Amino acid sequence: MSCTSVERVTHRLTRDEARRIAVRAQLLDADRPGDVVEVAEQLGYVKIDPTATIAPCEHTVLWSRIGWSYEPGQLQKVVEVDRLLFEFDGAFRPMSVLPLMMPAMQQWPQRESSRQWLEANARFKADVLARLRAEGPLLASDIPDTAQVDRAPDGWSGKNQVPHMLDFLSRQGLVAIVGREGRHRRWDLAERVYPQDLPEIAPEEAERRLAERRLQAVGIAKHRSAWSRVGEAGEPAKVEGSSWTFRVDPEAIAALRRDDDGGRVAFLNPYDPMLVDRPRLSEVFGFDYVLEQFKPANERVYGYFAHPILMGDRFVGMLDAELDKKNGVVRVNAVHEFLPFDDEEHDIVRSEIAELGEWLGVPVAGLP
CATH class of the missing domain: 1.10.10.10 (Winged helix-like DNA-binding domain superfamily/Winged helix DNA-binding domain)
Structure with a gap:
């Protein structure tokens, strides 16, 4: 279905609603998921990357969703023992997408x-x-x-x-x-390795269902986005202040009408799936994210592998921190604030940094 004409737009959303849909779809709202498989089923994949200033991507992605109860051994178990996830093309994926x-x-x-x-x-x-x-x-x-x-x-x-x-x-x-x-x-x-009783699905049907899974994972994406690849999945929507036509997950629209438990703070690995669609970050969140890992040191503003700070449904700063294994501490080099934090925001960020140290099993040095 083409949704280029205004008459065919099914949903009109405020920017706040669009951001809430995106945050909830990525399991970054206050209602935390229970385990590794739940995260993988919703996100569609958990990226693997060895860069580990704090911890490898696959573990920080899961910790930022599940919280203190996540342990790295849980991921290994569901992949290698339970066979509920499988590794393919640099990511762990739920067996349901195979x-x-x-x-x-x-x-x-x-x-x-x-x-x-x-x-x-x-x-x-x-x-x-x-x-x-x-x-x-x-x-x-x-x-x-x-x-x-x-x-x-x-x-x-x-x-x-x-x-x-x-x-x-x-x-x-x-x-x-x-x-x-x-x-x-x-x-x-x-x-x-793979189950031998997998259903056979026609290519066209498989691609349609994959597009639906991708939209489920992001909640809302630009129509025909090369970043999110949601195709014609979902329903057409407009977001206030944007000229884009979006595709939105109908279940995400329905969830807007339910009670909102509010947001929380999350530190996102630079390769976190929430950050993949850079144009959407800019259009919906007003966040122009640049990974500085490959920039010369003298051109970096926030740090080699700084983690964006999501507070509620807004990006508010960057955490430049690293696990100092030699001295057994998480070293906080800087917390960059896009706009000055108030006292409550400072407390929330400090508390999350302290929880990060507890998760890693080491004290925090340089806590602001």
Whole structure:
């Protein structure tokens, strides 16, 4: 359904309502989720990233939702023991989305250069699959590189072609990650990792349902957004003061009419899914977020890996902090306030920093 004309707009929202929808969809309101699986089911994925000034992304994303009761071992258990989540393409995903992803896996790759590389390395592919079948699960380093044709260096990986082949085979749904040893992935045949009774879903239906899941995760997104990829999911909406046409989750609209328990403070990892859609952050929240990780030190305003501070439904500042393992403290370098905090806001932020230290099991140094 096209929603380019004003007459077809189903919902008209204030900016406050749009922000509340987005915050609730990301489980950042006062009503905290109960466990890791609930978070993954709602968000659709939990990104994995090793940058750990405070803690790795996957753990800070979960802590910022669940709070003090979250422990890193809970994530490992639901992935490696319970098999309720699976790792794919740099994120932990709920097993419920796997049937929706399978049609695209079965058609991968679409890019001609990737097809040519796989065809040229047919023997190498067979070698990897045979090794996993006979000896798996294995680390990439346990598998010999028998590639006939190398991929061009990409600046991220070395000359060894095994990681490339494993990545390709995972995208085809032939191999899967069973767990990790530190930051190293352990691989096996997908048939020994994924459930074997998955429903078969037509590609068009799978993509439609994936778009609905993406909209569920963000609550509200620009129509045809390349960032949120919600397609035609949900219903058309306008937000006061914005020329955009949005798509909004009908269940999120219904939730606006329920009692509001208010907001809370959350420190968001720079790779948190709430921050992915930069244009929406600017349009709806008035927050022009720039990750300074890759900027020269003398050009940084807030810090190498500063965490945006969400208070209620507004971004109010940036937390520049790091886990100092040598001295066993969380070191707060700065709390940057976009507008000066009042006394209550100062207390709320200080309390959340103290809880961060308790979660990490170390005292806080430099608490403002």
